[in-house]
Amino acid sequence: MQNEKIETTEIYQNDYLRFYYDHHLNSVVLEYGSESEFLTDEAFKEAMQAYATWVEAHRPTRLLLDNRQMKYIISPEVQAWVVENISPRTQSITRVAVVVSPDLFAEISTEQGLDDVQKEGT
Structure with missing residues (x-):
């Protein structure tokens, strides 16, 4: 099997997470790092x-x-901030896929945030 180079475009990176565009998947990817609990x-x-x-x-x-x-827990206040400040700017995103976190609380905060965004968009 031939090794294929995955073409990506870096959007943002810090010590805890990374946003990039994966040209093969035709998708923006948010990837949390192992130190995300300190985000x-x-x-x-x-x-x-x-x-x-x-x-x-x-x-x-x-x-x-x-x-x-992901070990960062998105507080209800930050979830509300995302709905108010980010969601209106990202209306082109029509499909979201989630690879779940083994951290139950982090995953619940993600689900709550996605629910809030979906409610705001309807």
Whole structure:
């Protein structure tokens, strides 16, 4: 089998998470790092702002949330901030796939956030 190079475009990266565009999947990918439990709300918001700016410019339709290493818990206040400040800027995203986190609380906070975004969009 031939090794294929996966072409990606970096959107944003810090010590805890990474946003990039995967050209093969035709999808924006959010991938959490193993140290994500130390992610602050401000650093998360900064990453989300970079993501929203990129989505506004490039209009992708797919988002893959790779939460396998996610340990950051998105508080209800930050979930509300995402609905108010990020969702209106990322309306081109029409499909979202989630690779679930083994951390129950992190996964619940993701599900609550996605539910809030979906309710706001309807």
